[in-house]
Amino acid sequence: MAVEKEVNPHFEDFIFNWDYKFYFLVGGYGSSKSYHVALKLILKLLQEKRTALVVREVFDTIRDSCYSLLEEIITDMGLDDKIKCVTSPMQVKFPNGSKIIFKGMDKPSKLKSINNVSIVWIEECSEVKYAGFKELLGRLRHPSLSLHMILSTNPVSKDNWAYKHFFRNDKKKIFILDDEELYKKGIVIRNNTYYHHSTADDNLFLPQSYTEQLDELKTYDPDLYRIARKGKFGVNGRRVLPQFEVAPHYAVLQSIGNIKNSIKRVGMDFGFETSYNAIVRMCIDDDNKILYIYWEYYKNQMTDDKTAIEIAEFKNTQELIYSDCAEPKTIKYYKQQGFNMRGAKKFQGSRLQNTKKVKRFKKIICSDNCTNTIEELKDLTYAVDKNEEIIEDEFNIDPHTFSAIWYGLDGYEVADIKEQKYADSVYNKGNGTIKLNQQRKGGAVF
Structure with missing residues (x-):
């Protein structure tokens, strides 16, 4: 049975590309980057028997983000009778023996028991410490399969390790990529790294009201506007509460x-x-x-x-x-x-x-x-x-x-426009449909 899935055109090449070791996705809120990373993982693990590790800085945040997103996509694709989402311990199990496991960097001892991980997804990588990133590099190993690390993040300060490692570090006189070049081109390949930039404009399935919410940020929080709407790194203002x-x-x-x-x-x-x-x-x-x-x-x-x-x-x-x-x-x-x-x-x-x-x-x-x-x-x-x-x-x-x-404010959540359900979900509008079959590079038949 072939499955059809709608994706945003800007992410189509990313979904099927496995030619590089690193995939660095940076973008604004609602750009659907996390959604397409999750879809990319599912397709790969259906095609090949692999173990993938999904990481966030705080383990407690994974269930309501990465795990629920994977579960949502599996259900939406009608694959929940074949792919099992287990809550204790949190795992996603595939019929071919592939599995996705989840860890938090706040519990580093849990990483020691991990073996044969060939794909790592670090969600909100800018929140992970640089030492944690290097620790995960050491855990990425397999005797025969290609190794891949996917890092997704909203842009933060240029002082963050993610910018210094993947773009430039002036103090150490390291230059890899001008971030402005990435914003202009959208996709850049450099040093075995696939760079991908996106904003809400790249998500064809967002309602106009969502984009308007992002535009409103410009009037009361310029730093957040740069991050959320433009998806750009910058120098954060020192003031904590400018509003x-x-x-x-x-x-x-x-x-x-x-x-x-x-x-x-x-x-x-x-x-x-x-x-x-x-x-x-x-x-x-x-x-x-x-x-x-x-x-x-x-x-x-x-x-x-x-x-x-x-x-x-x-x-x-x-x-x-x-x-x-x-x-x-x-x-x-x-x-x-x-x-x-x-x-x-x-x-x-x-x-x-x-x-x-x-x-x-x-x-x-x-x-x-x-x-x-x-x-x-x-x-x-x-x-x-x-x-x-x-x-x-x-x-x-x-x-x-x-x-x-x-x-x-315990238990109360400001309506975080980044985390609203539709921000990283796709809707049936008839745009960007691809068939996931053997004629597609890296595709799969279910």
Whole structure:
């Protein structure tokens, strides 16, 4: 039985090309690069018995990204009766003995047991550390099969290792490819590496409304616009929250009152000696992607019993307070005192993920009553290493109100335009149809 599958024309050559060791895909949101990497893997493993390894920096993010994408494509192609997606341990098993396994770089010891991997896909490779990339190169080995590594990413700073390794590193006087040449040509072959650049314009199956969302980024986050819409590397701005602004308290309350379906949240960060107990009340305008901060509590050198007295109003309102789960004894104390408190989920990499979440808001509007929040966040900048390169989950100060915001947003997701279902999915519009059969280079018959 032959299977037909619609693909975006810009990715057709990529899907069937296996002539090179490295495949480096960089592009904006919604360009469908992850979708076509997943499709490429499925076709190859149906054709040849291989073991492929799929990696992200944090293992917990794989199930809702790479794994679910592979599962979706398998089902869409009507192959779910032949290819089995297993959740424990997470694997994809093929009828010819091929399999896809999944690992996170946050658990490097798990890599030691991997053998005979001939294909590695590093999703969001810019989030993986350079040492991790080199470790994966060492795991890519097979006695007879050709070896391939696929790296997909949204462009970040030119300080990131992915840019320095695959494009240029001025400090080490290494030049491989001018990224502007790649943006112009779309596909470039250099040094046994297949480079591929894409934007939302290359995805013929995206609704116009999605592209318009990307265009809106230009007005409130130029860095994200460059990444998401243009798919280009660049120099990140040092300011963490460029969309942060201050408004009169009455105006903030008035705006909150006009939200049709508001979402109220409270977050708390614990502190004592040099750090602070920080509590923020927030209101989310989910339709317009605006975060309002309208109340704060900010004190240090306060024992829990004294703090409990000062914030006693929360016992009366029974507002749910999301707090630092690393302090279970403190949380238990407040619950015993009658507070409605819950520990927010934390995991390796959560600082970076929470920072990205807050940055997705189009606006962050803070009441001028929240002076400590303003002091910490208005000019909050990224920390830099000894080479003056940005560290994306560290800052110039320890912003306790920022931590409180992270906790308060636990379980809530800003509608990340990158991760919306249709962004990396194709729709039946009759464009870019290819037949997957033996007449196609690298094709397969099912």
